[in-house]
Amino acid sequence: xxxxxxxxxxxxxxxxxxxxxxxxxxxxxxxxxxxxxxxxxxxxxxxxxxxxxxxxxxxxxxxxxxxxxxxxxxxxxxxxxxxxxxxxxxxxxxxxxxxxxxxxxxxxxxxxxxxxxxxxxxxxxxxxxxxxxxxxxxxxxxxxxxxxxxxxxxxxxxxxxxxxxxxxxxxxxxxxxxxxxxxxxxxxxxxxxxxxxxxxxxxxxxxxxxxxxxxxxxxxxxxxxxxxxxxxxxxxxxxxxxxxxxxxx
Amino acid sequence: xxxxxxxxxxxxxxxxxxxxxxxxxxxxxxxxxxxxxxxxxxxxxxxxxxxxxxxxxxxxxxxxxxxxxxxxxxxxxxxxxxxxxxxxxxxxxxxxxxxxxxxxxxxxxxxxxxxxxxxxxxxxxxxxxxxxxxxxxxxxxxxxxxxxxxxxxxxxxxxxxxxxxxxxxxxxxxxxxxxxxxxxxxxxxxxxxxxxxxxxxxxxxxxxxxxxxxxxxxxxxxxxxxxxxxxxxxxxxxxxxxxxxxxxxxxxxxxxxxxxxxxxxxxxxxxxxxxxxxxxxxxxxxxxxxxxxxxxxxxxxxxxxxxxxxxxxxxxxxxxxxxxxxxxxxxxxxxxxxxxxxxxxxxxxxxxxxxxxxxxxxxxxxxxxxxxxxxxxxxxxxxxxxxxxxxxxxxxxxxxxxxxxxxxxxxxxxxxxxxxxxxxxxxxxxxxxxxxxxxxxxxxxxxxxxxxxxxxxxxxxxxxxxxxxxxxxxxxxxxxxxxxxxxxxxxxxxxxxxxxxxxx
Numbered sequence: 001x002x003x004x005x006x007x008x009x010x011x012x013x014x015x016x017x018x019x020x021x022x023x024x025x026x027x028x029x030x031x032x033x034x035x036x037x038x039x040x041x042x043x044x045x046x047x048x049x050x051x052x053x054x055x056x057x058x059x060x061x062x063x064x065x066x067x068x069x070x071x072x073x074x075x076x077x078x079x080x081x082x083x084x085x086x087x088x089x090x091x092x093x094x095x096x097x098x099x100x101x102x103x104x105x106x107x108x109x110x111x112x113x114x115x116x117x118x119x120x121x122x123x124x125x126x127x128x129x130x131x132x133x134x135x136x137x138x139x140x141x142x143x144x145x146x147x148x149x150x151x152x153x154x155x156x157x158x159x160x161x162x163x164x165x166x167x168x169x170x171x172x173x174x175x176x177x178x179x180x181x182x183x184x185x186x187x188x189x190x191x192x193x194x195x196x197x198x199x200x201x202x203x204x205x206x207x208x209x210x211x212x213x214x215x216x217x218x219x220x221x222x223x224x225x226x227x228x229x230x231x232x233x234x235x236x237x238x239x240x241x242x243x244x245x246x247x248x249x
Numbered sequence: 250x251x252x253x254x255x256x257x258x259x260x261x262x263x264x265x266x267x268x269x270x271x272x273x274x275x276x277x278x279x280x281x282x283x284x285x286x287x288x289x290x291x292x293x294x295x296x297x298x299x300x301x302x303x304x305x306x307x308x309x310x311x312x313x314x315x316x317x318x319x320x321x322x323x324x325x326x327x328x329x330x331x332x333x334x335x336x337x338x339x340x341x342x343x344x345x346x347x348x349x350x351x352x353x354x355x356x357x358x359x360x361x362x363x364x365x366x367x368x369x370x371x372x373x374x375x376x377x378x379x380x381x382x383x384x385x386x387x388x389x390x391x392x393x394x395x396x397x398x399x400x401x402x403x404x405x406x407x408x409x410x411x412x413x414x415x416x417x418x419x420x421x422x423x424x425x426x427x428x429x430x431x432x433x434x435x436x437x438x439x440x441x442x443x444x445x446x447x448x449x450x451x452x453x454x455x456x457x458x459x460x461x462x463x464x465x466x467x468x469x470x471x472x473x474x475x476x477x478x479x480x481x482x483x484x485x486x487x488x489x490x491x492x493x494x495x496x497x498x499x500x501x502x503x504x505x506x507x508x509x510x511x512x513x514x515x516x517x518x519x520x521x522x523x524x525x526x527x528x529x530x531x532x533x534x535x536x537x538x539x540x541x542x543x544x545x546x547x548x549x550x551x552x553x554x555x556x557x558x559x560x561x562x563x564x565x566x567x568x569x570x571x572x573x574x575x576x577x578x579x580x581x582x583x584x585x586x587x588x589x590x591x592x593x594x595x596x597x598x599x600x601x602x603x604x605x606x607x608x609x610x611x612x613x614x615x616x617x618x619x620x621x622x623x624x625x626x627x628x629x630x631x632x633x634x635x636x637x638x639x640x641x642x643x644x645x646x647x648x649x650x651x652x653x654x655x656x657x658x659x660x661x662x663x664x665x666x667x668x669x670x671x672x673x674x675x676x677x678x679x680x681x682x683x684x685x686x687x688x689x690x691x692x693x694x695x696x697x698x699x700x701x702x703x704x705x706x707x708x709x710x711x712x713x714x715x716x717x718x719x720x721x722x723x724x725x726x727x728x729x730x731x732x733x734x735x736x737x738x739x740x741x742x743x744x745x746x747x748x749x750x751x752x753x
Contacts, residue, residue: 054608054751076614087605089538091545096525103527103534104613112527132545 004029004063005156005187006051011060013046020046022211023060028156028187033178035202035219036191037231039239043211044191045084048160051189052081064156077106080154084161084191086145090134094125094144097133101148111152119147122173138165146170150177155186162190163197175201199231209239250348254339254356261336279690280367287372291379306381309388313462314437316392317399318455320369321433322558324403325410329426332411333357335496344491351486354408361404369396391462398458398475405478406454412485415493429454531615535623543631548598552591553635559587560639580643585659585708588636589667589700592628593693596675599624600692604681607751621747625672625740632664654725655711662704662732669739670696676747703735 006028013021021043028034038044049055051062053069053076061068064075089097098119102112120126123143133141142165149157157178163171178188178201192198198205199219206216215222215238219231226234294308334357335344343353370393377392378385406429413422433455439445450456457474460467525537543549560583610620640660674695678688701708707728710716716724 052612054611073614073616076612079612081612083608087608089542089603089606089609091542092525092538096541099525099527100534100538101609103529103531104609104615106614109527116527 005032005065006189007061007063008047008051009061009063011047011050011062012058013043013050013055014058020211021050021057024208024211024213025060026206026213026216028189030185030187031182032187032204033182033202034187034189034204034206035198036189036206036208037193037195037198037235038191038208039193042209044208045160046211047208048081048158048189048191049083052079052158077152078154078156080149080152080157082145082149082157082159082162084164086141088133088141088145091132093130093132094136095120095129097144098125098147098151102151105152105154107152115151115153119150122177123147123170139167139170142166143170146174146177153181153184155181155184157181157186157188159188160191161193163192163194171197195230195232195235205231207235207238209242214238214242250352251356251359254343254348254353255359258336258339258356258360261338278687282687282690283368284372284375288375288379291376295380306384306388309377309381309392312376313392313395314455314459316373317395317458318433318437319558320365320396320399320403321406321455321458322430324405324407325426325429325433326554328407328410329423331414331495332407332409333494333496334361335494340496344494350489350491350494353491354412354486354489358404358408361407362400365400365404366397369400395459395462398461398471402454402458402475402478405475405482409478409482409485411494412482412489414495415485415489419495531619532623535610535620536626539624539627540630542603543595543627546598546602548595549631552594552631555594556587556590556635556639559590560584581640581656581659581711582708584636584639584643585663585704586697586701588632588660588663589670589696590693591632591635591664592668592671593674593696595628595631596671596696597689597692600675600678601681604675604750611751617747617750618744621672621676621744621750625668625743628668628671629665632668633661636660636664653711653717655707655717655720655728658728658732659704659707659711662707662736663700665732665736666703666739667696667700669736669743670699673739673743673746676743676750703739706731 004027008027009025011021011024012019024043024047026034036044036047046055050057051064051069053062056070061070063069065078067075069075089100092100095116098116099112102115107115120129123146125140125143125147128136128140133144136144146159146162146166149159159178162174166174178190181188190198190202203219204217205219205222207214217225222234223229223231226237229237333354335353339353373392373396374389377388381388410422410426410429413425417425432453435445436451436453436455439447452470454474457471459471461471462468463471525534525541529537607617607620610617637660640656671692674692678692680688710720710724710728
């Protein structure tokens with residue numbers, strides 16, 4: 001059994017002339033709710049997409065449960081992924097989509113039925129189970145997408161802006177599922193720019209700006225080191241300091 | 250303001266064609282390719298006319314009602330979908346501004362008028378000239394004003410139907426639309442088949458527009474019809490409100506579209522036909538997903554409509570040219586020619602609306618190959634079912650037509666090869682294409698041409714009458730082996746090519 005559930009080592013990714021990610025490294029241990037924090041366009045989404053295998057990094061490696069993802073597909077059973085603004089098959093009903101997502105995870109029929117029923121219940125989707133995704137509001141779509149990422153109870157959750165468009169009730173349900181995942185020995189990586197939420201839920205934080213990792217440490221350490229300031233204050237200081245340094249150089 | 254809105258719309262479209270030199274050039278290339286295809290077909294028809302001794306002036310005369318009916322039918326169909334074209338930004342900014350709906354409608358009228366003229370006029374001029382030179386001037390003088398009147402009437406009808414939604418429920422607008430489509434297409438049955446005698450003389454929209462060339466009362470009736478449409482348009486345009494409009498083509502024509510069709514609600518029994526269940530295996534599950542998409546996102550119905558319209562319109566050409574000896578072969582050739590259009594259109598829809606959902610499969614425990622095979626299977630199934638349906642229709646309407654093994658082989662090869670090429674093309678496209686880019690052209694042309702080229706031996710055998718009546722002993726197994734081996738080869742290439750398919 002590997003010590004780290006996710007290991008990102010010296011990750012680089014460019015799109016043409018734009019260097020989106022520059023040598024990022026960090027690790028996820030069991031029990032960790034890891035916030036990947038950064039301003040818009042800082043490379044958070046690109047990092048997450050490299051981690052789940054949707055993008056091939058130019059350099060560096062990603063290991064999930066000790067296995068390098070470029071060499072195996074077995075990690076896919078252990079990862080639940082929620083993209084930012086997920087593209088969903090709008091022609092399916094909510095229930096069909098959740099069944100489909102569960103089948104894509106390789107679950108057996110009985111487990112599919114059980115998980116789908118449980119998630120629809122938890123996220124208040126029972127009343128809209130027969131509705132096409134196309135007909136849903138943004139918030140309900142997000143609830144569906146979050147549910148799909150949780151199907152099969154994956155021990156590793158990679159979530160890009162999970163609270164986007166969610167109402168307080170659905171946010172709480174999502175947080176509950178995140179907590180259950182880490183209590184079971186799993187880990188969660190959350191990309192967000194909502195620092196209030198991140199401060200409340202995460203126990204570890206990595207701050208990135210312009211594709212570079214500025215800091216990666218347990219949240220309590222980060223706050224202690226910065227004189228007990230709030231995460232928002234620390235984040236703004238860190239990013240502004242980098243900007244000033246860049247202008248100076 | 251009318252011109253301003255129009256100008257921004259055009260800029261939006263031109264700007265969407267790309268930043269590279271080739272990207273900027275692509276609408277021009279697309280346009281010349283269109284003229285080239287029309288010219289090529291015309292020259293081929295000209296040679297064919299010479300070969301069978303048919304006077305092509307008759308062909309142009311026959312082409313007139315076809316053109317008028319087709320243009321009006323397209324206008325009405327667009328009207329049933331909403332009639333008014335508006336880009337997303339127009340809906341969000343102009344519809345919420347102080348710009349009057351009438352102003353916006355007129356700018357859209359201008360846009361549709363110039364756009365349709367740009368595509369129809371030079372192409373028609375090329376066609377008529379190539380078919381009837383040196384008597385082309387007389388034919389042009391008749392054809393071009395008729396075309397102009399059809400375009401204006403089509404836009405007016407489309408807008409009127411779109412505006413009617415301000416006062417009528419959608420289902421009533423649809424009912425009126427279907428009645429109008431029937432009224433513009435049915436006279437063709439009388440003109441070419443002699444069915445429903447008298448329809449040719451009835452005061453139906455297509456006949457009234459055609460009557461413009463007739464002189465005397467006929468011309469007056471045509472003019473009154475267009476004036477009536479224009480008056481109704483002007484009266485309605487002054488009274489409508491934006492909230493009563495349902496704009497169409499919010500992405501198409503102007504920017505790379507996210508999707509062409511909205512998801513449509515179908516009866517539950519139909520939707521559940523391919524019920525997605527927890528017990529399905531990966532291949533069956535993805536196949537059902539594709540079929541559900543075809544049914545619910547409307548791509549199946551649009552494809553069926555386009556195919557039926559093309560086969561229906563073109564099935565009159567043999568009669569127009571008096572090629573009646575091998576009528577069933579003509580029908581079958583037409584069906585075969587258009588069958589690859591089914592997977593081609595379905596694959597365009599896949600590129601526009603489904604490709605971005607690939608991430609779900611990329612993260613699944615199943616191989617992407619399963620997804621690709623199921624997509625290919627779905628294309629083949631739909632193509633086979635449609636072409637077989639059309640063949641059955643030919644069989645029913647043309648009396649007892651002898652269907653030989655070559656017909657089945659031809660439809661199979663056309664469906665299978667068309668599907669392979671459609672898959673190959675759609676999975677090779679890296680960026681979401683704009684509607685009039687070269688990529689969009691290739692997505693349609695390559696499956697059509699590729700399928701025809703590969704099916705050529707079977708097609709030639711089918712059209713050569715002595716072979717059909719007394720086939721050489723070795724021919725059937727040879728052709729079957731040919732189709733089978735080639736299918737395996739293209740299957741291998743298309744699946745191999747699709748291994749790295751990813752979202753845009």
